[in-house]
Amino acid sequence: MINNFEYFKPSQVKDVASLLKAYADNIKVLAGGTDLLVAMQEGDLAPDYIVDIKGLTDIDRIKYDKENQILRLGAATSLNDIAASKVVQKHWPLLAEAAQTVGSYQLRNRATIGGNLCNSSPAADTLAPLVALEAEVEMVGLEGSRIMKVKDFLVGPGQNRLSTGEIVTELRLPKPSGAVKGRYIKHSRRKAVDLATVGVAVIAEEGDLGYRFKVALGAVAPTPIRAYQAEKILNESELNEDIIDKAVQAAGEAIFPITDLRASKDYRLKMVKVQLRRAIEKVIDSWE
């Protein structure tokens, strides 16, 4: 049951920041509402104030910044818009693929990329890809803005580096220098409208020295994590089954899965390995 609250919809970021500063713990940011309203309905959150950020300029825009060669995703861009975006599909297919796996079509019309980030669930489908893609997040507060890697922004389940009075306004993705192949495998209980039991994001970017791998894993640690050791093994050797084996083993050692209703710790550990191998093989298949 949702209690009464006061609703604001400013058109200036500074007004959002002032409200957030003024009401601190008693205010929540509303983007798509797909996490917030459920939490309010279930009584987990009962803020007296809500600030809707959808009135901000360009907050729901996808823009490719040619000059700086970065993709700018407004924080309130819907996941369906990201999944359908031609530019995202072309250069960051991993993100388009992952956005498509979140919830249902109807939910993805509402759910936003910034919301998925700020909710900071370790199982969020867009986060492992954003970590693998080395995306950056722009945060704005009364004192100005700052930029941080998504990997560093995420601290733990539901926890991130946003300070009181700050909002996320934009996500930035650097354009890959060469051809890029990517794969997000969502391991879940059923084929649609489910949370990831395990999420595996793999990209391979073509460079002078051949393809370079980046690997991120979701739902197997307090935050989505980069599997650096696995990447190193893949990037420093001639690829063969043995090397992939070693990389997969290394990824298994980098994670700290838990047991919950969706799966046991042991099953998650196994699935990370199975799905990471499959994702790597699919990426390799796609460039051959």
Added chain:
Amino acid sequence: MGKVIGKSVNRKDGVEKVTGAARYVDDMKFPNLLHAKVLRSPYAHARILEVDTSRAEALPGVKAVITGRCFPNITGLYIGDRTVLAQEKVRYVGDPVAAVAAETPEVAEQAVELIEVEYEELPGLFNPCEAMQEDAPLIHENINQYNHADFIDPVPDSNISNHFKLRKGDVEAAFAEADYIFEDEYQTPMVQHVPIETHSTIARYNLDGKLKIWASAQSPDALRELLGVIFNKPLNQIQVETVPIGGGFGGKAGLTPETPIAICLSSLVRERPVKLTYSRQEEFHCATVRPGIYANYKTGVKEDGDIVAQEIEYIWDAGAYNDYAVNVTKTGGYSCSGPYEIPNVKADSYCVYTNHPVSGAYRGFGMCEVHWGIEQHLDSIAEELGLSPLEIRLKNALQDGSLTVTSEVMQDVAYSECLEVTAEQIELEKEEESTSPTKLRGKGIAGAYKGPSTPPNASSSALIQILADGSINLIITATEMGQGTYTSLAQIAAETLGVAIDDINVSTPNTDYTPHDWQTVGSRTVFSTGNAVVRAAEDAREQLFDYAAEDLGVEAADLDIEEGIIFDTTEPANEDKRVPISKYALGLQYADGSGRGGQVIGRGIYMPEGITNLDEYGQGKTVNHWTFGCHGAEVEVDTETGQVEVLKMTTTFDLGKVINPQLAEGQLEGGLVQGYGTAILEELIIEEGEVLNNSFVDYKIPTAMDIPEIKSNMLETALEEGPYGARGIGEPAMIPAAPAIANAVYDAIGVRIKELPITPEKILQALAEKESKG
């Protein structure tokens, strides 16, 4: 094929459902409506020491607060073991303890939180095998005093609410003569029906004492009768109206607690309607669930696969209140061996109280639970004997002249044909290539049978009113919950009367005006209400022919009706003797302005004949008809992830007569998909009595993306007693899905999953065990 029967006419409720115009209970608005909320027990088993409602009562906007003490009358469908709210004890997490009606839902919820209850926690019983032991503490201390139906046998001073016993032939002697004896154990967990519309009711206690109820209830008449007991009211002082129901599946049958709670609240603020709609969370653990089962089989067979003896024990985890489940477990007992002829059978089916959610009817009514084991056990035996799954089934299948486990003589049985059609269609013997080296393919079949599971004397009735213009009202109390009842019954009425389907309007059940129907459950409506509709239509025709015979000067026996026109069959082209039924709708009129008779009102009643309660050995004929069928499944198992992909399924059922092919196909596919859900995904995860997955986040049902390719086959072996030969089909279509999938999984990986659901982790564990055994 008839003129109307056998055609896929449009649904009577199609437009309102598709456009969203249909108004369900929760959509109904009243200017003075109050909103109810229930305070529920946080404990699985506890004594209630004190309930203090004073702070809730003082909250502005609160209009009524009730506790268990207010309404002590005990009731229940087959065993009276329930009160409106918990009295001295709570018996499951979610047991209603107190309730509030307030001006807004928000205030009601706040008020509930202000009620203080002091409990003394008692040890909980969560496993029926332990709860049924003699020294187990009693969940219902008054079990010896409970009233119950004469075919229900509670065991005194125990937690066994019903012990159904079946003894056929001489099991000991038959085991001694068997070439092989196989023993096996199977289990299924509690599962939820998960209707789209949660339980919802609006009740108004009028100043004159009359009760008016709008409920999402499958059984308006049964509900009214049970409410009569609770509130000491004559039945004509209780009016139950069932607007469209957003899915029932058995969970809204009989008496469910929301309606009596709303009535109790309204009684304190008379004339103010009180609405109680369950949240999804409440729906998961406070609405009726399907009971769990522990099934043990011991089967004696001859070398050639002939089953000569079977000993079965079914132990049901029936939860805190068993007023409905007792009959589920009885049905499981008298159908214990599945659709096979076995000369010597000993079966004991125990319905056991536990401190789990309340269980009851769920599509299949015990049959899904027992066939899960029966149909896998049979495959295991076949493999040991070197027979195919089809061979062992055909060898033992019930057929015309067979005796069931209750020694009922079978007739018009086409179970073997169902098996053959299914096996042929999925090419059971043909091995398929898997799509990847880490995946294994397999195929399986499973059969099923089911009767309507009603008391022998469950009856139906129907009225047909012909209006002045010849249009027709079909007045029934069968409920429409998505299955297409209004449409199929209208087709039966139109066919029998000789009118067009569009001439028939079907009433919404309202117990003040619509005639008695026992319940809309058990796949009985087309059969039982359908028979009443045929009789009502025949009665209306007779009345029309009586008037027409005099008017046209034709023998009544020579008259017939087509497209709403009465005509003389001896000279059908004679325009002078072709008259629309509207001419006699309100009686016969003479030239001088006078007349005879009055409105044509056809009356039809039906009660099955020749069936009785079973004897003390569970022997006799207690089922009015059986429906037989078979599912086939083709799966691919990912041996690395343990995930099962069901690629294709085939469903073949003998429907007796297909009234509406599209609706029938919908039932076959819907049942199969619901069975698929329980096979692969569904289970209430309960820890110390607490349901941990009471939301859609962690209780998964199939989505459109998960559903396999489905082929449906409908056989038509006419049932002598059925309307136009029709048999019930709503539930049977679900029953064999899970075991068919399990048998296909076994075929793929060589390991049997004996406990539902077939989860990836169970598959991986089974594969690992298989490997370690070498």
